[in-house]
Amino acid sequence: MREDEKLVEVIELKKYFALRKGLLGTQRQSVRAVDGISFTIHRGETFALVGESGCGKTTTGRCLLRLIEPTSGSIRFAGTDLLSLNRAEMRAMRRHMQIIFQDPYAALDPRMTIGQIIEEPLQIHRWGTKAERRERVRQLLAEVGLDSDAIHQYPHEFSGGQRQRIGIARALALNPTFIVADEPVSALDVSVQAQIINLLQDLQDQHGLTYLFISHDLAVVQHLATRVAVMYLGKLVEVAPRSEIYRHPQHPYTQLLLSSVPVPDPDARRERELPRGEIPTALNPPSGCRFHTRCPYALPECREQEPPLIEIQRHHWVACHLVGHNHH
Amino acid sequence: MGREATIHSQEQRGERVPLPPPRRWTGHYRAIILILGMLSFIAGFAEFIAPYDYRTQHRAVINLPPMPVHFVDARGRFHLRPFVYAITRVPGAQRRYAENTRERYAIHFFVRGEPYRLWGIIPGSRHLFGVSPESPVRFHLLGTDQLGRDVFSRLVYGSRVTLSIALASLLASLLLGLAVGGVSGYFGGWIDALFMRFGELVQSIPAIFLILALRAAFPLEISYGNTVLMLVAIFALASWPEVARLVRSDVLSVAGRDFVLSARAAGATDGWILRHHILPHALTPAIIQAAIIVPSFILGEAALSFLGVGIQEPQPSWGNMLAAAQDLTILLTAWWMLIPGLAIFVTVAAFTALGDAIRDALDPRSSSRPQGWG
Numbered sequence: 204m205r206e207d208e209k210l211v212e213v214i215e216l217k218k219y220f221a222l223r224k225g226l227l228g229t230q231r232q233s234v235r236a237v238d239g240i241s242f243t244i245h246r247g248e249t250f251a252l253v254g255e256s257g258c259g260k261t262t263t264g265r266c267l268l269r270l271i272e273p274t275s276g277s278i279r280f281a282g283t284d285l286l287s288l289n290r291a292e293m294r295a296m297r298r299h300m301q302i303i304f305q306d307p308y309a310a311l312d313p314r315m316t317i318g319q320i321i322e323e324p325l326q327i328h329r330w331g332t333k334a335e336r337r338e339r340v341r342q343l344l345a346e347v348g349l350d351s352d353a354i355h356q357y358p359h360e361f362s363g364g365q366r367q368r369i370g371i372a373r374a375l376a377l378n379p380t381f382i383v384a385d386e387p388v389s390a391l392d393v394s395v396q397a398q399i400i401n402l403l404q405d406l407q408d409q410h411g412l413t414y415l416f417i418s419h420d421l422a423v424v425q426h427l428a429t430r431v432a433v434m435y436l437g438k439l440v441e442v443a444p445r446s447e448i449y450r451h452p453q454h455p456y457t458q459l460l461l462s463s464v465p466v467p468d469p470d471a472r473r474e475r476e477l478p479r480g481e482i483p484t485a486l487n488p489p490s491g492c493r494f495h496t497r498c499p500y501a502l503p504e505c506r507e508q509e510p511p512l513i514e515i516q517r518h519h520w521v522a523c524h525l526v527g528h529n530h531h
Numbered sequence: 532m533g534r535e536a537t538i539h540s541q542e543q544r545g546e547r548v549p550l551p552p553p554r555r556w557t558g559h560y561r562a563i564i565l566i567l568g569m570l571s572f573i574a575g576f577a578e579f580i581a582p583y584d585y586r587t588q589h590r591a592v593i594n595l596p597p598m599p600v601h602f603v604d605a606r607g608r609f610h611l612r613p614f615v616y617a618i619t620r621v622p623g624a625q626r627r628y629a630e631n632t633r634e635r636y637a638i639h640f641f642v643r644g645e646p647y648r649l650w651g652i653i654p655g656s657r658h659l660f661g662v663s664p665e666s667p668v669r670f671h672l673l674g675t676d677q678l679g680r681d682v683f684s685r686l687v688y689g690s691r692v693t694l695s696i697a698l699a700s701l702l703a704s705l706l707l708g709l710a711v712g713g714v715s716g717y718f719g720g721w722i723d724a725l726f727m728r729f730g731e732l733v734q735s736i737p738a739i740f741l742i743l744a745l746r747a748a749f750p751l752e753i754s755y756g757n758t759v760l761m762l763v764a765i766f767a768l769a770s771w772p773e774v775a776r777l778v779r780s781d782v783l784s785v786a787g788r789d790f791v792l793s794a795r796a797a798g799a800t801d802g803w804i805l806r807h808h809i810l811p812h813a814l815t816p817a818i819i820q821a822a823i824i825v826p827s828f829i830l831g832e833a834a835l836s837f838l839g840v841g842i843q844e845p846q847p848s849w850g851n852m853l854a855a856a857q858d859l860t861i862l863l864t865a866w867w868m869l870i871p872g873l874a875i876f877v878t879v880a881a882f883t884a885l886g887d888a889i890r891d892a893l894d895p896r897s898s899s900r901p902q903g904w905g
Contacts, residue, residue, distance in 0.1 A: 270792055297798035309789040314811055323807070324797035374794070 209279075210381060210413050211267065211481045216276035218262050222486070234485050236262040239276070241512075245347070246380075249407065249414040251424040253460065254434035256483050260417045261305075263434070264383040267415065268300055269293055280381070298328050301374035305386035307366035311358040317344075317369055318354035324363040324376040345373040347402060351511035364395035373400065383415045388423060400426055422464045425449060430518075436493040437485055439512055443519040453521040456494050476496075492524065499527055539789050545587045560888045564596075564671070565901035566695060566881045574691040581684035582661040582670060585847050588679040592618060593673040594626055594865050597682075600718045605632035612637045636662045667875040674867040680868060685847035686874060692848040693829055693878070696762050700828040702843060703767035705821045708774025715775065717727065717783030719734050732774030741769045742831050746840050761842060768790045770821075823886035826879040833875055842862065849875050 214237040214531040219233040226426060236271065239258040244250040253262045265271040265279055269285055278285045280300065288296060301324075311320055321340045330336060341351045347368040358366055367387060376384055388396040404427055408479035418424050424431055425445065433456060452458045482497075484491055489496050494504040505524050512522040543732035573580050583589075600613045620827040621627040643664055646656040662670045673682040711730070715723040733741065751759065785791065786809060794804050829849075835841030836850025837857070844851060849871040855861065856868040 265792075268796055270796055294798040294800065299795060300796075302793065302796045304789045304793065308791060310793050312790040312808055318882075323799075327798045327803065328792075335893065370793075373797075377797075 208246040209243050210246040210281060211415070212277075213336065214241045214265075214277045214278040216241070216263065216266060216406065218259070218266050218271060218279065219273045219274045226323075229523075232486060235437050235488060236485055237273075238485075238488070240434070240437070240439045242439065244381075244413060244415060244443060246413055247407075247411055247431075248429035249416050251416045251418060251428035251431045253421055253424055253431055255332055255460075256471065257436075257482060257485065258434045259437040259485065260419075260434050261385055264302070264385050264415055268297070268302055268383055270302070275301075289464050292430075295328075296315065298324070298377040299379050300381045300383070300409060301377070301379040303367070303370050303374050303382060303384045303387045304451060305365050306390050307370055308358075308390075311366060311420050312372050313358055316355055316357055320369060321373045321376055324373060328377060329401070330377065339376065340372075343375055346375065346406070347372045355500055358429050362395075362400060367395075367399050368393060371399075371406070375406065378410070379412070381413045381415070382418070385417045385421065387416075388460070389418065389420060396423065421449075421521055422462055433460065436483065436488050438493055438518075439522065440494065441519075441521045442512070443521075445520050447516070451519075453519070453526045454494075454523045455498050456501055460496075479529075492518070492522075516525050542810050561862055563881050563884045563888060566877065567885060570690060570694060570881070573687055574694045576649070577691045578649045579655065579657065580659045581681070581687040582644060582658050582672075582682045583681045584645055584647065584689040585685045585843050587684075588683065589669055589671070589675055589681065590679045591620075592628065592669070592671065592675050594677055595628055595671055595679075595812045596865070597674045598640065598671050599630070600672075606634065610637075612639075613825050614638060615662065615668065615670055634668070636666045636668055636670075638662060645885060674865075674871055676852075676864075676868065677861070682844075682852075685852060686849070686871060689695060689847040689849045689852055689871065689873065690834040690878075691809075692759070692842055693850075693875075696832050697825050697882075699759075699763045700770070701821045703827050704762050704770045704774055704824065705817055707767050707771040708821070709778055709810055709817055712775035712778025712813065712817070713782055713810050716779035717786055717801065717809060718840035719804055721735070723779070726775065730775055733769065734772045736868060738827065738831070739767060739834065742766075742835065743840075744754045744836075745769065751840070755843070757840055758846075761876055762832055762835065764833055768802065769831075770824050770827070774817050774820050778810075778813040778817050781816055785809050785812045790869060802881060812853060819886060819890045822882065822889055825882040825886070829875060829879055830880070 216237055217235075217239050218233050218237040222232045222234060231507075234322070240263065242250070247471065252263060253259045263270060265423075266273045267280075269278075269438075273286065276286075280296070283296070284413070285293070318340055318460075321343055322336050323334045325331065325339060331339065339410075340354060341510075344351050344353055349365065349368055350371070353361070353365075353369070358369070360371065365392075387403070388399050391399060398519065400423065403414070407414065414427075416424065416428060421431075428445045430444050431448045433440050433454065435456050441448065441452070441457045443451075443453075448457060448460070453459055482494045483493070490509075491507045492498070492510050493506040495501040498505065502524060510524045512520050514520050515526055543841065589595075595618065598615050598618065600615060601610075602613055603609050604614075614635050614637045616632050617636065618628050619631045621629050627640075638660055639662070640660050642661040642883055643656050644658040644661050646654065660666060660670075671681050673686065676685070677680055685894050695777035705780050711726050715726040736744075745768055746761075749761050756879065791804055791808050794808055799807070832841055832848060833850030836848045839854065839855045840853070842848035842851050852871040853869070853875075856865075856872075861868055
């Protein structure tokens, strides 16, 4: 694997959603969904972004594809600064970067046939003749393991897993290099989840795809991630290779997330505590380290100073005062 | 298992209930379709169905009441082919007519008569029914007006004017409503505010005043073709807000869905997304809404023509035909001049029922929906 080739480089990405309050929208507040995160995705890897719901992982994924316009920061894709592109240039760029949605029921237009749904990206980019596009649709259906009879059927005639396959075929239509998979299996039955994950891995091997795999489930990520980034309230708290994060989780939040992964062994004993309390709101995030309100090891300084993301070992980045203490 | 139970079990499996298939049209819906189909046929083939041209004056028979159609003659003999008697004028100050039972003229189908050009192109001389052109009498099914013109023929030609204005207005209103509502809902912000407040302004003016005010914006004397265009423009301008509001709310509900985001991710332009994903979803309710306002177009045309600022003589429209009946003496002596009112009533009722029927058939919340789908 050409591990050092950077495909996506995100620097200080921020997305604030403005909330209007008051009669005339005078009082303005903003939700800091993504609050200054930086990371790099290498070509051919599966970069997993993990966190609880509301932590900003979906917003991050959508900002990367400019489906949501970031508030600030920069996104480089294959050397191109995406945020500097105009609308037409961005549309042309989209054939290289695609998205797979969490909800396979909402992601397919219920009024279109499967053939139309998969063909649409090809039509938009004026790919080939009508006959060539038809052939491509058949080929894509075969690739995701669906019968070509599906072409004339409508989304509601398919199960969740089948629909997710259709969504994957659509995402693959233009031969992208990068795919944002936004919780692609969390709406599916456990048995189907494995099939879809295997499919995603096979496709990655065949086409050399790079994934940003967004999930709230560390157990799912464990099977396919190259590296894992843990996100909490709009910030990255830990980024490390898969083996590192599962064997030596450094951030207390990562440890707590791991402890909440169900273990399929009734005799296994839980060693760590479960997270205390609810996730605070991104409308008014806690001062200092955002996790200090739930952290079992919080120090006084955690309340005041925000810990920077530092590399404690090669490729292992953590944002925690405690970890910093241990190493200095 | 009832409908509730079915939906419940699907939700438990994490599935959404699929869109219901269009409901089958039964019972009185067929009657509505039959009436509207017949009306369309009559309007479409007016030249063939009307026995005479709408301008032809039969000066010998002015204000003739509808002629009775007979099967049994004065001597009590039955005839398989219906016939009419010759008409003679009763001497006296008032115009009164009597049947001359000695002269019998059979009514034929597909008789030769006045030559015409169907839709102004195809020449022909056959008419659906009438008496032989060699006979000295003419058959006036619904009598004649004060200029001796055949009322039935004028009613038939009038249906073409009325229906084409109504349908063109429906189309224009739909297009305007889809465009404004689509742009408004999709782009939001100040465009939305501007369009919607303007629409509310239009809606806040009572329809008849609005229509008259718009009419005043056009010159009084204009050609027939321009009158039709003008009426369509007036009705479209007066009715688009109703369609646009509905389209806008539908667009708002669809615009945030993942499949729209998916199209954007695929590189679709705003125009593509509107055309392929958003407006198709808004189309059905928009058509229903437009169908519901069709009767108001028919009534509006009738009102303007009745007031003399719509379709002008000698072109017949149901409205200007009724205008002739506004005189009390005519009302008392020539009741058949009110027949266009009946035609308006039937057509308006049929369109209203059609709008309701489509809405019932497509609205999943409608109580008259059959159980057990999905």
